[in-house]
Amino acid sequence: MIDFWYDDPREKEISTLNESDSDMTEQATKPAFKKIKTSALNKKVMADHFYGLNEAVKTGSPKIAWCTSVGPAELLRGMGFLVYFPENHGSMLGATRAAAECIPVANAAGYSPDICSYLTSDIGAYLKGETPLSRAYPGIDAVPRPDVLVYNTNQCRDVKDWFNWYSRKLNVPSIGIESFCNVGDIRDSQIKSVSDQLKALIPTLEEVSGNKFDIDRFKEAVRLSRLCSDRWKEVLELNSHRPAPMTFFDATTLMGPAVVARGTAEAVEFYDELIAELKQRIADGSGAIEGEQHRIYWDGMPIWGKLRDLSNLFLGLRTNTVASTYCNSWIFTPLDHTDPFDSMARAYTELFIVRSDRIKEEYIREMISLYSAQGIIFHDAKTCPNNSNSRYGMPQRLSERLGIPSVTIAGDLNDLRLYSEEQSITQIEAFVEQLAGK
Numbered sequence: 001m002i003d004f005w006y007d008d009p010r011e012k013e014i015s016t017l018n019e020s021d022s023d024m025t026e027q028a029t030k031p032a033f034k035k036i037k038t039s040a041l042n043k044k045v046m047a048d049h050f051y052g053l054n055e056a057v058k059t060g061s062p063k064i065a066w067c068t069s070v071g072p073a074e075l076l077r078g079m080g081f082l083v084y085f086p087e088n089h090g091s092m093l094g095a096t097r098a099a100a101e102c103i104p105v106a107n108a109a110g111y112s113p114d115i116c117s118y119l120t121s122d123i124g125a126y127l128k129g130e131t132p133l134s135r136a137y138p139g140i141d142a143v144p145r146p147d148v149l150v151y152n153t154n155q156c157r158d159v160k161d162w163f164n165w166y167s168r169k170l171n172v173p174s175i176g177i178e179s180f181c182n183v184g185d186i187r188d189s190q191i192k193s194v195s196d197q198l199k200a201l202i203p204t205l206e207e208v209s210g211n212k213f214d215i216d217r218f219k220e221a222v223r224l225s226r227l228c229s230d231r232w233k234e235v236l237e238l239n240s241h242r243p244a245p246m247t248f249f250d251a252t253t254l255m256g257p258a259v260v261a262r263g264t265a266e267a268v269e270f271y272d273e274l275i276a277e278l279k280q281r282i283a284d285g286s287g288a289i290e291g292e293q294h295r296i297y298w299d300g301m302p303i304w305g306k307l308r309d310l311s312n313l314f315l316g317l318r319t320n321t322v323a324s325t326y327c328n329s330w331i332f333t334p335l336d337h338t339d340p341f342d343s344m345a346r347a348y349t350e351l352f353i354v355r356s357d358r359i360k361e362e363y364i365r366e367m368i369s370l371y372s373a374q375g376i377i378f379h380d381a382k383t384c385p386n387n388s389n390s391r392y393g394m395p396q397r398l399s400e401r402l403g404i405p406s407v408t409i410a411g412d413l414n415d416l417r418l419y420s421e422e423q424s425i426t427q428i429e430a431f432v433e434q435l436a437g438k
Ligand code: SF4
Pocket: 087, 116, 117, 118, 119, 155, 156, 157, 158, 159, 301, 383, 384, 385, 386, 387, 413
């Protein structure tokens, strides 16, 4: 079981159903779930984020920018916008399993079942006039209406198509950065290109916000974002301890502030508190999984609608998914407030998802070593080829190079019709047995 950053009555019903379905003997022998106390503050940071946006919609101030999850949030904050992240909404639709009813609505509007299921979940939810925000946060009836949509294609082209849909629907500008992909060693010309594109956003942002660009305000947002990134990195790296103080499934919810509140002091304060709690767990020798026996690295997207089930499965197997490329994606170490444009350009071009296989493989090798992982699970998410690394021989190359096993499970971030649950459970159980045999 994991602790989400929002309380959704339906999500609780799903959880209860799953637990009552479970085998009682297994429940009796399974180690107890250890709740992270700082989750309460996580819920507050996230609630403040959404209620702040809701208030801005009512009063018309400040203006609201929608931003892709690894888009130029610091520039938007520096221009005085409140920032909303549709991918975060997509993950809520997945985790609450509302996505199942929303995806077909977007499919009927011409958005293929084969493209990003965050996109189809989110657009489908909009067309249905629904949002899990209204169940989680009383008084919020809808997602906050944007004044401007700002993307970066560093992660995929889907985000641009997604924002362009809203641009046409709501008649608001959609602007952004066209990034490089399959990036090997980063070249100065690439940084200059992204940096120039960042600067080119400013006139439109000034016009929409009514604020003149203020370099000091921008630098402060970059400074706070870097502090948040450093804290989040520290949180994740605490999991290199044995036993690890949290799991990948905890991290997928604890990363909320790093996604939606980076560039704010609240996010930094939250991670300071979380770090203190995790350090205490380490000092007490108290791992997230009692009697931790195996350590696994997770590559690829989470399966949002199955986080609880998978968390429970690994708990029962006394196996911790200690690290992931996904949660590490919100570490932006190059950010430097003394050189805000170029450092932002570098931070958002150095991302794992943008890089060539050579760089990705080297990165995973370092992670396996840092976290003492014994094996890798590749999640092949059907509708996110951009964040699925198992399709061109990487698992085989890494297994040969690192001498550790890997397994690939077929699934999806939001579309559970694409997740082979029974097969995946069998694969994971066999994989852990294989680790035990070693
Ligand atoms: S990276 Fe994948 S999950 Fe994220 S927006 Fe792009 S296609 Fe969707």
